[in-house]
Amino acid sequence: MARPKVPLLSRERIADAALALIDRDGLTELSMRKLAAELGVQAASLYGHYPTKDEVLDDIARGVMARVDTSAFESGDWLAGLTGWARSYRAALVRHPNFVPYLASGPGTREENLRAADAVHGGLVSAGWPPREATMIGAATRYLVMGSTMGSFSRGFEDDAQVYRDRYPHLDQAHLLRAKADEIDTESFELALTAFTDGLRLRYERLSPTHVAH
Incomplete structure (x- = not known):
């Protein structure tokens, strides 16, 4: 099977999904496992983009504060x-x-x-x-x-x-x-x-x- 032209995951997509999860369920509910479930992937798939949850949160913070x-x-x-x-x-x-x-x-x-x-x-x-x-x-x-x-x-x-x-x-x-x-x-x-x-x-x-x- 040919590789998809557009990657299934990107830092932007992961951060957007994390923020949507926080908006819906609260900050304390965010975990890499729950985030992976939101994206329909395994948690291990996230770590190549974000080694830790804190790095996800920092990227979200940068996006919010940029406004x-x-x-x-x-x-x-x-x-x-x-x-x-x-x-x-x-x-x-x-x-x-x-x-x-x-x-x-x-x-x-x-x-x-x-x-x-x-x-x-x-x-x-x-x-x-x-x-x-x-x-x-x-x-x-x-x-x-x-x-x-x-x-x-x-x-x-x-x-x-x-x-x-x-x-x-x-x-x-x-x-x-x-x-x-x-x-x-x-x-x-x-x-x-x-x-x-x-x-x-x-x-x-x-x-x-x-x-x-x-």
Whole structure:
């Protein structure tokens, strides 16, 4: 029998299948055995492409983080840079909430993470933020993004009005939240981001009388 022109397996196909499995079943459910079953092959077939599960996860992380955009910092406007980065960061992560815990461990040595961290820190320091403050702003923004993507606040409520009506009078509309979960979660993130950046703008104005807020 002639060899197939297109290989049955590739690193891209394996990583895509792994991410789909994580999206569906959760990060802890990923194993090379389960991944092989998803692809209809034996686990041994995967090892020529990925010797370990960690290498699969690292490739997924690179793909997710490659979607994060820090280009707005190039304008010199630290506020536009920060909000643009935060929004693109959330957009990349919210598509794969089950994978966020893996990304939450820190930038590590992945090129995409370090490139983004360098652009954020450099953009803030160039705008006049002290290096220590720039580090904390980057970390705080990351906390905000990570927290907003690890789970849905609105989907945590039951859609049965009776669950809340008698015992929790201030939650008498909570049963309606699930139907508008995406809208509420996105707008809640925007509210938090606006409140955060409004506070930073005031802090920036107080840093030095020579600073002009962007």
